[in-house]
Amino acid sequence: MSTEGIGIDRRYARAFSAIQSFAVRYGLGIALVIVWEYAARKAGSIFFPPPSEILHRAATLWLSGPPQRLFLSDSVFQDVIPSLLRLMGGWALAVLIGVPLGILIGRSRNLSDLVNPALQFLRAIPGPALIPIFIILLGTESTMRVTLIAFGSVWPILLNTIEGTRTVDPVQLDTVQAFRIPRHAQLWRIVLPAALPKIFAGMRVSLALAVILMVVSELVASTNGIGYRIQNAQIMFLLTDMWCGIVLLALIGYTLNWLFLKFEGRLLGWHRGARGRAATS
């Protein structure tokens, strides 16, 4: 048996296993899309257009612009990008408020016990129920929408930051205090790194919430945005357009989550390693 033969065998085996893992990962999704396509064509229901039609419509809606704008159509600039900007703006605001406030509250046990009932109450207020108030106080421009997104998505960040700050290893805290490490160094070197995994978990939950709130904020008294388009399509009975919006939102949610996980993995890789070592010791 020559070594070359083994190499070819290995290559075949590798190609085969790659195909197999691809089939396992995406087979079900592809099969479902095919079934949907077939069933939708057969049934001819206007409520469930076939995926090919949705895809075709999405291409004409968003990718029919001139080449100098990367083929992006006007609708991308009028609806999709403003929506994304509000989403990111609201979420960033929630992070900027939630993390410092959470650390402040979490450092004091008495303070966190005192504010806890109020926070639980505020968190449980449904964001949409406050839209009338927000409209009266802030108008119907982007400010109102960004504030609504920030208000609705700040709670997981705030509560997780409090929790993360409170559960810093007391031995570490005592040690730095014994060594008279200045307070700001304690914050940056001990508290923040220890709380970071929890903070990130809260930020990821909030990101999903922010997408929901972005849509919510655009369903009321708005003139543009993805949510507005979906609602408009419903009123005008353009069901394919509505499905395009739903699929686009799924794509946005998926992509944001994926990006965030990449970012988190990069930033918190050390933590997983440190925890792994601690667990084995």
Added chain:
Amino acid sequence: MSDLSGAADPRAGFGQARSFAGPYLLSLAATAFRVVLGIFIFFLILELVTRLELVPPIYLPRASTVVRRMVELLQDPKFLSHVVATLYAWGVGLVLATLISVPIGILIGTSELAYKMTSPLIEFMRPIPSVALIPLGILLWGQGFSMKIILVAYAATWPILFNTLYGVHDIDPIAVQTARCFGLKQAAIVRRISLPSAVPFIFTGIRISAAIALIVVIGAELLASADSGIGSYILFVSSNGGQMDSVLAGAAIAGIIGALINSALGLIDRRLFGWRYLGATLS
């Protein structure tokens, strides 16, 4: 696990040790006092801010006015029927979501192949915001209970599904191997080992979903202008001359119901599955 490893239970230094240190009743009273004091201070701050009248009180009424309105609303049978309508849709949607996602979660969680096959699909469907489905829901099921219940069930499915999956996946391999050695079949292993160890996780999923579900019901009522429920009440008073005290009172009652449900489920969680928190690090 030694304390020097840095992986010691972070709770040991805080809540746990304190609540065991003193008599149980005394610590309970202290907690209750802190809760009441916290709520009182919160109310006081709100009252002071609203009394400054940075915005006209028609737009942003005083906290005390809102509380008075809340008391009135809670005695109003018409409003109470809205509350019942909301809670009914919430409960049915949550039960539906549990009935759907627990079996699916166990099925997917116990088979490695099924887990690999379905995870991309789940990852893609999960981020579809339930509110984006409101327009579709209105077209398919109108503005009544069915639309609300289906949207709630959709939104509540994901946390329960993920927690069930995680719980079933996370079982002690030694327990499974031991069961195999004693000749237990796969079905028996699922029933006797996977399920019992997954139950606390499933409950956590239900607890998360309960909070989400309430927000989704009220949001759906408001955005789809449903015929009944707290959300439709808020929509009605805000569009009829903008009675902001009623809007805020309705929203606050919704918040209190949510907080009560969450803390009740939290209490049950601690009662039934408190053992889970003793050995494990919080993550």
